[in-house]
Amino acid sequence: MDLQETRAVVTGGSRGIGEAICLELAGRGAEVAIADIDEDGMADTVDRIESETDSTAEWYYLDLTDPALVDERTDQILDDLGGVEILVNNSGIMGPTAPLEDVTVDEWEETMDVNVRGQFLMCRALLPTMKEAGFGRIVNIASITGKNPLYNRAPYAVSKMGVIGLTRTLADEVGEHDVNVNAICPGSVAGPRIERVFEGQAEARDVPYEQVVEEAEAGSPRGELVQPEDVAQLAGFLCSPDADRITGQDINVSAGRVMF
Structure with missing residues (x-):
């Protein structure tokens, strides 16, 4: 229980990777505040935390596209918890699957607003309390798509590359306050979200869905997809005392699909 007496905020904690991260941090002893737009999903995650840890x-409830609401909710969380030492920026959307010339401005801006600006807003809101305390851990969920092309997914790729840039620059900016900032770059993570991505890829390429899945698995030396718990375990480690000297890194959890 290496996160006892710590308080963590996890965005997008209602399902998938976010739910797994919430359970991992709670299992390590952290008090967890979940911020998301899916109220039923968040309630289910809270129930699991309280029954399993x-x-x-x-x-x-938090909509990351609303800057005023971000400030309001983070103030509320700080009042309720008395402080925050850990922030995991997990919320994100897939964005459109389409050739760049068919992407609308609204689709582009929505992807950037959630995937990049949302992380900026959360960091901006919670960094002052971390700097004042002289301790903090921020984990931004990026993607291997921020390092490697993904067919017809330019908005998503650009947004995740932006997350990596935010991570590296912020780590340099706040390191003197004992605030570490790292990014996790998952590969294809098993679950409903990646199934929707595969469906979009299959439609865009006019190939069978099963072919897209087989190609994704074959692209890994292990021949398999990543599990949400794989990402969650790394997030827990990066927030723990064992990772005190690790900052500014973008670490792949891709079953070897990307190795840089």
């Missing part, structure tokens, strides 16, 4: 959790 010794920690407690609360959920907060």
